[in-house]
Amino acid sequence: MAERSQKDLKQARKTDLSGEAFLTYLYRALVSAIFSTAGTKGESLTYAEAEEILCNNGYSTEIGTQAAGLLKKIESARYGGLIMDAGVRSDLLSETKQVVRSLLR
Numbered sequence: 693m694a695e696r697s698q699k700d701l702k703q704a705r706k707t708d709l710s711g712e713a714f715l716t717y718l719y720r721a722l723v724s725a726i727f728s729t730a731g732t733k734g735e736s737l738t739y740a741e742a743e744e745i746l747c748n749n750g751y752s753t754e755i756g757t758q759a760a761g762l763l764k765k766i767e768s769a770r771y772g773g774l775i776m777d778a779g780v781r782s783d784l785l786s787e788t789k790q791v792v793r794s795l796l797r
Contacts, residue, residue, distance in 0.1 A: 693724045693725070693727045693728035693732075693733055694724070694725065694728040694796050696720070696721075696724040697720075697721045697722075697724035697725040697728060697792055697796065698721075698792075698796075700717045700718075700720040700721035700724065701717070701718075701721040701788065701789060701792060703717045704717035704718050704721065704785055704788070705785065711769075711774075711775075711776030711781075712770065714776060714781060714784075715766055715769055715770040715776070715784075716770070718766050718784055718785065718788045719763070719766050719767065719770065721788060721792055722759065722762060722763055722766065722788055722791065722792060723735070723736060723737050723742075723763070725791070725792040725795040725796055726742050726745055726746060726759060726795065727745070728795070728796060729745065729746060729749045729751065729795055730745050730748075730749050737763065739760040739761075739763050739764050740760070742756070742759055742760045742763050743756035743757060743759065743760040744756075746759055746795070751795070755791075755794060755795070758791060759791050759795065762787055762788060762791050765784070765787075766784065766788070769784065
């Protein structure tokens with residue numbers, strides 16, 4: 693799952709992606725990193741499940757809350773029709789990279 697997370701982050705960096713594809717890669721990168729912390733596999737999580745998995749696997753409440761909040765932000769953008777301009781893409785990619793790196797250390 694850690695390898696998949698890194699692969700999806702790399703794919704999200706491509707500039708020619710549609711907004712939906714970009715958000716899908718970010719979502720999968722984050723979810724894969726979260727599942728990796730538990731040594732399990734999966735495709736999707738709720739915010740509460742993400743926070744619970746991280747807190748039950750030795751991560752602080754702060755990290756759990758941050759990852760769950762990012763998951764919520766990505767899903768809101770994905771299903772809420774947020775316009776994916778360069779600034780929004782950059783911010784989401786940067787935040788996702790930071791969270792994934794903190795989880796995969």
